[in-house]
Amino acid sequence: MLGDAIARVQGEVDSLFDALLPVPEDTSARLIEAMRYAAIGGGKRVRPLLVVSTASLFGVAREPALRAGAAIEAIHVYSLIHDDLPCMDDDDLRHGKPTLHKAYDEATAVLAGDALHALAFEVLADPETSADPFSRVELISTLGTASGMSGMAGGQMMDMVADEEGVTYDLPAITRLQQLKTGALLAAAVEMGAILGKVPPQGRAPLRAYARDIGLAFQIADDLLDVEGDVEKAGKALRKDNEQGKQTFVTLMGIDKAREQARALVDQAVGHLAAYGPEADILRALARYIVERDR
Numbered sequence: 001m002l003g004d005a006i007a008r009v010q011g012e013v014d015s016l017f018d019a020l021l022p023v024p025e026d027t028s029a030r031l032i033e034a035m036r037y038a039a040i041g042g043g044k045r046v047r048p049l050l051v052v053s054t055a056s057l058f059g060v061a062r063e064p065a066l067r068a069g070a071a072i073e074a075i076h077v078y079s080l081i082h083d084d085l086p087c088m089d090d091d092d093l094r095h096g097k098p099t100l101h102k103a104y105d106e107a108t109a110v111l112a113g114d115a116l117h118a119l120a121f122e123v124l125a126d127p128e129t130s131a132d133p134f135s136r137v138e139l140i141s142t143l144g145t146a147s148g149m150s151g152m153a154g155g156q157m158m159d160m161v162a163d164e165e166g167v168t169y170d171l172p173a174i175t176r177l178q179q180l181k182t183g184a185l186l187a188a189a190v191e192m193g194a195i196l197g198k199v200p201p202q203g204r205a206p207l208r209a210y211a212r213d214i215g216l217a218f219q220i221a222d223d224l225l226d227v228e229g230d231v232e233k234a235g236k237a238l239r240k241d242n243e244q245g246k247q248t249f250v251t252l253m254g255i256d257k258a259r260e261q262a263r264a265l266v267d268q269a270v271g272h273l274a275a276y277g278p279e280a281d282i283l284r285a286l287a288r289y290i291v292e293r294d295r
Contacts, residue, residue: 002285009049009069014040016070020119034104034112035119039077042095044293046218046286047072047189053282054193054207067129068139068192071120075147076185078116081109083156117147130196138195146188155181162246169247175216178249182222183215206272213269214287220262221291223248227255262291 017039023032048069055065084091084099085106091099101109123129124139145151158177161167169177190211194204227250249258269287273280 002282002289005053005282005285006044006049009052009066010043010045012066013045013048013070013073016066017074020070020123030104030108031111031115034100034108035116037103038081038100038112039074039116042097043073043077045069045073046290047076047185049282049286050186050189050211051193051196053280053286054190055196056193056282057276057279058194058197058199060193060196064129065193065196067123067126068196069189071123071129071139072143072185072189072192074116074120074123075143075152078113078120079147079152079156081113081116085109088156088160120147132198135195135198139192142188142191142195146184151180151184151188152182155179155184159246171249171252174247174249174252178219179212179215182219183212186215186218187211206275210269210272210283210287213265213272214290217262217265217269217287218290220249220258220265221293223250224255224258224262225293226250259291266291 017036021032021036021039023029023036048066051069051072052062052065055068056062080094081100083089084094085101092102093099097103099109100112104112120143121140124143125136127136130136130139147153155177158169158173159181162169162177187208190207191204194207199207226248249261253261266287270284273283276283
């Protein structure tokens with residue numbers, strides 16, 4: 001069931017990016033080709049699947065939900081392009097192929113990330129995503145907050161500062177860092193599905209709790225993969241956190257306790273969906289997949 005849902009949304013998001021990124025017949029073509037290289041044909045598409053699956057709980061048509069999912073994926077892809085740059089994490093491999101700055105060049109990679117960031121908000125502002133202007137504004141606000149200083153970018157800054165000599169993080173600080181760096185976009189994906197479904201903010205509490213728990217579980221699973229994962233399956237560099245001496249959930253808790261905590265978070269996340277029936281089975285399966293994945 002989940003495998004089919006993942007494969008379907010991967011194909012749909014690829015098709016949508018293909019339509020959104022036609023290559024022009026001028027010298028800006030290199031930029032769009034680079035954006036396509038990064039955005040099409042890679043990634044698990046967890047965030048779009050969260051948007052679509054949450055929106056489906058409330059009878060939202062698939063196309064608007066896919067558009068919102070593609071917007072959040074554009075932000076995710078831009079963040080990976082920039083994370084991989086030599087001035088950040090300096091990685092050579094992403095999704096089993098050369099990172100964008102290796103396949104093209106650093107300047108093109110910066111511009112491709114910038115343009116994907118802008119594309120996300122172009123998509124959300126388009127009436128094709130939602131005919132309701134109030135919903136469009138809330139979608140834009142939600143994604144902007146999740147990707148900026150109070151979300152992903154703020155978490156990335158905390159992560160970069162962790163590389164500085166004399167800086168150490170305890171478990172609450174690591175939890176805060178990862179809630180921003182990783183969890184904010186996952187939470188936004190669920191929130192955006194509920195926004196499309198016209199669920200009032202006070203009615204989103206169980207979904208927000210679900211998103212918070214899977215966000216932490218996702219990062220713990222990533223930390224475990226960095227220690228135990230197979231590089232070929234992961235399609236990216238591993239063991240970097242240990243080599244750089246970074247504090248992670250694994251270094252602070254140990255492998256066994258970290259795995260136990262991830263599973264407990266998943267059980268808790270699934271519990272938050274108790275008010276929903278079989279229509280939430282993809283969300284339940286996705287929570288479990290997060291701690292069982294090998295990439």
